[in-house]
Amino acid sequence: MQHKEVIDIIKNSTNIAIVTHESPDGDAIGSSTAMYLILKKLNKEADLIIKEYSNVFNVVNILSESIREPRNIKYDLVIVVDSAKIERVNEADIIKKAKNVINIDHHISNNLFGTYNIVEGGSPACCQVLISLFKDLGIAIDKEIATSLLVGIITDTNGFRNQSTNKETLIDVANMLDLGVNLSEIYMKVLSTNTLSQFELKKIADNRLEFFKNGKIAFTYITEEDKRRVNAQIGDHEGIVDVGRCIEGVEVSIFLHEKDGMYKVSLRSNSYVNVSEIGLMFNGGGHFYASGFVSNLDLLDLKNKLIEEVAKRL
Numbered sequence: 001m002q003h004k005e006v007i008d009i010i011k012n013s014t015n016i017a018i019v020t021h022e023s024p025d026g027d028a029i030g031s032s033t034a035m036y037l038i039l040k041k042l043n044k045e046a047d048l049i050i051k052e053y054s055n056v057f058n059v060v061n062i063l064s065e066s067i068r069e070p071r072n073i074k075y076d077l078v079i080v081v082d083s084a085k086i087e088r089v090n091e092a093d094i095i096k097k098a099k100n101v102i103n104i105d106h107h108i109s110n111n112l113f114g115t116y117n118i119v120e121g122g123s124p125a126c127c128q129v130l131i132s133l134f135k136d137l138g139i140a141i142d143k144e145i146a147t148s149l150l151v152g153i154i155t156d157t158n159g160f161r162n163q164s165t166n167k168e169t170l171i172d173v174a175n176m177l178d179l180g181v182n183l184s185e186i187y188m189k190v191l192s193t194n195t196l197s198q199f200e201l202k203k204i205a206d207n208r209l210e211f212f213k214n215g216k217i218a219f220t221y222i223t224e225e226d227k228r229r230v231n232a233q234i235g236d237h238e239g240i241v242d243v244g245r246c247i248e249g250v251e252v253s254i255f256l257h258e259k260d261g262m263y264k265v266s267l268r269s270n271s272y273v274n275v276s277e278i279g280l281m282f283n284g285g286g287h288f289y290a291s292g293f294v295s296n297l298d299l300l301d302l303k304n305k306l307i308e309e310v311a312k313r314l
Contacts, residue, residue, distance in 0.1 A: 003136040006116050009100055010039075010137070013077035016046040017070060019095070020081050021088040023264070024050060025238065026155025026190050029057045031081035031104070031126040034134075034148035036066055041139050047071060051090045054235025059189045060148050070094050077102065082126035082152075084110040084285045104129060106156075109276050109285025122287070124164040127152030131172055146176040150186055158242065159191050163289060191239075198239075200230035205240045205255070217310050218244025219303060221256035221263070241266040252310045256302065263302055266292045273313045281309065 010016075018035050020028040032048060039046040047068040057063060070091050078098040083089050084107035086096075095101055095113075103114025106129050108121035120129045127149040134141055141149070153173060157165045177183060194202070205220045212219065222237060230236075237257045244253030245268045252273050255266045265282070267275035268290050275291040284293020295302050 003118070003133055006102055006118060006133070007137055009077060009102065009116060010044075010079075011042065013044070013100070015071075015073060015076045016044055017049055017075045017078045017091075017094055017098075018046055018081065019049050019078060019083075019089050019091055021083040022051070022090050023235070023259075024053050024057075024082075026057060027125045027127055027152035028082040029053055029060060029063065030148045030150070030152025030155070031130060033060050033063055033066065034127060034130055034145050034152070035079055035081060035104075037062070037145045037148065038134055038137065038139055042137070047075075049091050049094075052234050054238065055233065056190050056193070056235065056238075057151065059186055060151055062144065074099065076100065079104065080114065081105070081130070082107075086113050087283075104133070107276075107286055108288065109280055109291070122164065124162065124166060124169050125153045125156035127156070128169060128172060141176075141179070143179045143181055146179045146181045147186065150176050150181055150183065151190055154183075154187055155190055159187060164287065195233070195236065197230045197232045198236045201226065201232055201236055202240055202243065204230075206243060209244060211250070212307050213311050213314055215247075215249040216251045216314050217307055218247060218250045218253045219307065220244060220254075221258070221299065221303075223258045224261075227258075241268050244268075245270055251314060254303075254306050254310070256299065262294055262296050263299065264292065264294050265302070265306070266290075267306075267310075273310065275310075277313075278306070278309050 020032045036048045048066045049070050050067050075098045077100045078095050079102045081104050086092050101114040103117045105119045106123035106126045110119045123129050209220045241255035253268045256263045269275045274288045276286050279285045279291030279293050282293040
């Protein structure tokens with residue numbers, strides 16, 4: 001997808017909404033707020049629509065003050081960031097009613113649902129995809145925009161540790177440092193700092209950790225009762241899936257997180273298993289090394305099916 005057509009649509013639209021996937025992670029938050037700030041520089045009024053998010057992302061200073069409820073109108077344009085499917089998007093109804101939809105993403109499982117699609121499957125983060133679009137828009141990235149972008153890049157590369165991290169990623173980050181962005185502060189807040197509730201949840205998940213297929217598969221989970229017991233807040237489960245992945249010999253880590261009577265599944269691989277394939281089997285998706293989906297199966301059935309599918313790929 002060439003940027004020129006997308007740029008023309010953005011510049012010619014009046015009523016614009018920005019949306020992302022439910023339970024937004026750092027890349028979703030960073031992409032959404034960076035796009036919002038760019039539209040402000042273009043003198044566009046935009047509704048930034050995010051239902052809920054973890055407090056760790058308040059490192060993006062404009063976040064809490066910029067979020068709006070969707071208006072009961074037909075938007076000229078809805079910009080969807082970091083979402084492979086409409087089904088995962090908050091306020092999906094406004095997408096269906098919109099005159100135009102721009103889908104900006106980096107998931108290899110993206111089904112190109114937009115009127116216009118800028119999808120770079122395999123890119124380390126949606127925020128990295130946005131950088132080239134912003135350059136073509138002719139808008140300079142300032143410190144505030146760079147902060148949003150860096151939050152997305154740090155979280156989706158897992159602190160530059162994922163194999164998707166590339167030379168361009170590091171060059172982009174170096175340019176952000178030149179703008180005065182505090183890399184160490186952002187890294188600490190979004191990746192390294194845990195609340196007491198987060199610590200207690202991770203301890204529960206650690207105690208439940210099981211290994212299968214000669215230690216190549218790690219599995220754990222938390223329930224809604226666990227979250228109530230430790231007074232967990234939105235996003236306190238983030239990062240638990242990486243506990244299993246960081247253990248020597250583990251190729252795939254499986255983490256189940258119960259919410260509203262269903263299980264949200266996170267899959268992470270280290271080397272050769274394409275977990276996006278497994279996500280797609282369950283109507284989800286993602287990346288080669290990271291994917292997820294939501295299931296209404298009970299815990300034991302879901303656990304057994306996942307271990308079976310991962311085992312086929314070892």
